[in-house]
Amino acid sequence: MTRSEADDAPSILFINQHYWPDFASTAQHLTDLAEYLASEGFDVHVLCSRGHYLSGSMDVPAEEVHNGVHIYRVRATAFGRDTVLGRLTDYASFYTSTLARVLTGPSYDYIVTLTTPPLLPLVGTVAQALRGQAYGIWSMDLHPDAEVAAGMLKEKGFPARLLHALNNAGYRGADFVVDLGTHMKRRLHEKGVANDRLHTIPVWNRKDEIYPVAHEDNPLRSDLGLEGKFVVMYSGNAGRAHRFEEVLAVMRRLDGHPEIEFVFVGEGPQKERIETFAETHDLSNFRYLPYFPREDLRYSLPMADVHLMTLREEMAGIAVPGKLYGIMAAGRPALMVGPEASESGETIREYDAGYVVDPSRDSGPEQALYDRVLRIYSDDEERRRLGENGREAFLESFERDVCCREWEGLLEDRVEIKPEPVVA
The missing domain is CATH 3.40.50.2000 (Glycogen Phosphorylase B;)
Incomplete structure (x- = not known):
């Protein structure tokens, strides 16, 4: 018509x-x-x-x-x-x-x-x-x-x-x-x-589709055996635009931690590399899950305590990861490894919705990421504050x-x- x-x-x-x-x-x-x-x-x-x-x-x-x-x-x-x-x-x-x-x-x-x-x-x-x-x-x-x-x-x-x-x-x-x-x-x-x-x-993202869900009210946490775990999640495409060097190194350093669990969700060209790394180093606190249906995102994104994002420096302005807005909608902090001078990096910093580790500026990005993960893990009030900032900014602008x-x-x-x- x-x-x-x-x-x-x-x-x-x-x-x-x-x-x-x-x-x-x-x-x-x-x-x-x-x-x-x-x-x-x-x-x-x-x-x-x-x-x-x-x-x-x-x-x-x-x-x-x-x-x-x-x-x-x-x-x-x-x-x-x-x-x-x-x-x-x-x-x-x-x-x-x-x-x-x-x-x-x-x-x-x-x-x-x-x-x-x-x-x-x-x-x-x-x-x-x-x-x-x-x-x-x-x-x-x-x-x-x-x-x-x-x-x-x-x-x-x-x-x-x-x-x-x-x-x-x-x-x-x-x-x-x-x-x-x-x-x-x-x-x-x-x-x-x-x-x-x-x-x-x-x-x-949609406010009626993604919103904060307390861990005790989230059925996926129990279904996946994540009760009592601090979940560091990477959700979405693991593509060529993304970098995982620092993430993999920190996963290895935190292997065996009694509470911290790394959960990847999705697919992508770098999935095999990530799984091979985990298998080679026999990582005990790692799992890779398939994509969840859209109707289950209301539980899968709040299932995390902090979300990882990555972007290669040369990809700034070429690729803009939309996953950030789902993270903000879920009321969870974002922890990005990538350029501050990018859409995602500037949004996180402007709204104080997480941390950005910029490998081009941080002399030790692996250590910086390790420190940020442990800081968010150990500071409940900071984790809550960053997540609430993100949710508020999401409702206003995204x-x-x-x-x-x-x-x-x-x-x-x-x-x-x-x-x-x-x-x-």
């Missing part, structure tokens, strides 16, 4: 490889935003694949309406993230099917592309050139900047230069670009995106409705129409 068929409701098509019911971070945030906009009177459509974030296809229909959002799932391979070849094949098949749909399907007031897979904004560029379709970008991360920073591509090599040129063209042609913070904004401006087209809106209202205002300004909210 296009705008004319929806009583002049602004029509928006979001494009991303993942969407509900998948649990990829971009899928969850896009689902939140799409459903919020639909409830506010927008005519919302989503173009995605049937592929699961990890591997395989989901048993979902090609088209359906869910919570007011029209979902279209194109045909694409679903080899998953296990191999580079499989991932590239998934990307290529999704590009092909998506571009065909965009060029032959209905037009919209705006197409908004995310950045999974990389270079997805080029779909908007082509649609603009061939159909005059207006488009914007929700920049969740930067490519091929991430691949260059991770050492997968050489900065001066031809593939990187070509991908930079294509990516930059996509960004410069967009009517607007939503970035995730000041450091990403700076990088996008350096790519040639005008400042008046850049809009900072952070990602979020809650779903707060951020989605900013998106609503941006899109209203672009289409110059005030939609009528849907009456439940």
Whole structure:
């Protein structure tokens, strides 16, 4: 259904490889935003694949309406993230099917592309050139900047230069670009995106979904045998953007501690490295758990006493870990190993919601991390204070409705129409 068929409701098509019911971070945030906009009177459509974030296809229909959002799932391979070849094949098949749909399907007031897979904004560029379709970008991360920073591509090599040129063209042609913070904004401006087209809106969590839960009221603590344990958790993707040198060293130093337990949750390219390290050193207070379903996050995130975050220095402004807002929502302190000069580092320090160990500034980052873990472990009042600071800041600035209202205002300004909210 296009705008004319929806009583002049602004029509928006979001494009991303993942969407509900998948649990990829971009899928969850896009689902939140799409459903919020639909409830506010927008005519919302989503173009995605049937592929699961990890591997395989989901048993979902090609088209359906869910919570007011029209979902279209194109045909694409679903080899998953296990191999580079499989991932590239998934990307290529999704590009092909998506571009065909965009060029032959209905037009919209705006197409908004995310950045999974990389270079997805080029779909908007082509649609603009061939159909005059207006488009914007929700920049969740930067490519091929991430691949260059991770050492997968050489900065001066031809593939990187070509991908930079294509990516930059996509960004410069967009009517607007939503970035995730000041450091990403700076990088996008350096790519040639005008400042008046850049809009900072952070990602979020939901106050009704993630909130502080006392350990004695948390069923996961007992189910996993964590009663009486001080849980140091790393939850989420263990990707190439993250560093674990200091974390692994501290895990080894604290091995055998009667109360401190390191719990990793999720998947990622570095999972095998972390598990191998734990096995090689026969660590007794370590476990690696699979992702929890979204409905269980209300228990899995508060299950921790402190949450670990890591980011490589060269990734500042390229990747912005959204997990920080879940940590803050759960009322738990964040302990980050990474650059202070990054979106996450500055948020933690600005709101006094944890500690940042910056390896580029701390002469002994391993010792600094070790000291911070023991400080939070031994000081109940400090742990409570940091967690409460984080929760308060989350409600003020990083809650779903707060951020989605900013998106609503941006899109209203672009289409110059005030939609009528849907009456439940």
